[in-house]
């Protein structure tokens with residue numbers, strides 16, 4: 236079911252629990268990573284933070300993969316210390332990067348610098364260690380239609396959405412957010428070989444349907460930049 240032609244008539248499997256969907260997503264991601272490792276020395280993945288992905292991360296880490304050949308980064312990061320409760324890096328270290336999966340190479344976005352703008356060149360350099368395009372990308376979405384940290388109210392959003400931007404990451408300062416963000420750019424994200432959209436709640440489904448209703452206004456709902464590329468929807472009520 237997961238692969239849906241976009242724009243879809245959304246028909247997620249009704250009645251699936253969040254845990255069921257997290258397990259199905261972990262299976263699909265493991266399959267894609269395994270397939271990538273059949274043809275190349277290393278596989279690369281970017282995942283999103285927030286509250287939705289925790290059960291997914293806890294299931295994915297149990298998969299029997301050759302984690303030492305897998306590079307993992309974040310779709311975005313809040314510019315906070317990596318021991319902050321708001322840190323996506325901390326979330327990943329506490330959930331996914333445990334046990335055998337701790338053997339993966341994690342490329343964090345947060346850098347020593349005080350500001351996201353100052354840290355961006357170092358993050359860009361760190362990201363260049365990975366193989367691109369990404370083999371796997373797991374996106375979330377906010378009810379304003381943001382994904383990663385591509386927020387419609389960020390002054391930098393137009394540049395971050397440029398389809399041919401060379402930079403793989405950018406600092407953004409969305410007025411709606413308490414912290415500056417460092418986000419992968421549209422060009423870095425949209426090139427992924429396989430994109431999953433992991434959502435939970437009717438509010439997110441309503442937002443998704445609004446996004447699909449006017450696919451041209453990408454700046455208003457940046458998730459639209461990815462829906463037309465063909466994403467696999469993993470949604471639970």
Ligand SMILES: O=C(O)[C@H](O)[C@@H](O)[C@H](O)[C@H](O)COP(=O)(O)O
Nearest residue numbers: 283284285286287375376377383
């Ligand atoms: O750093 C972040 O918060 C994420 O990368 C962000 O893009 C997230 O995916 C959405 O905001 C949904 O968050 P929830 O899963 O908490 O609803």
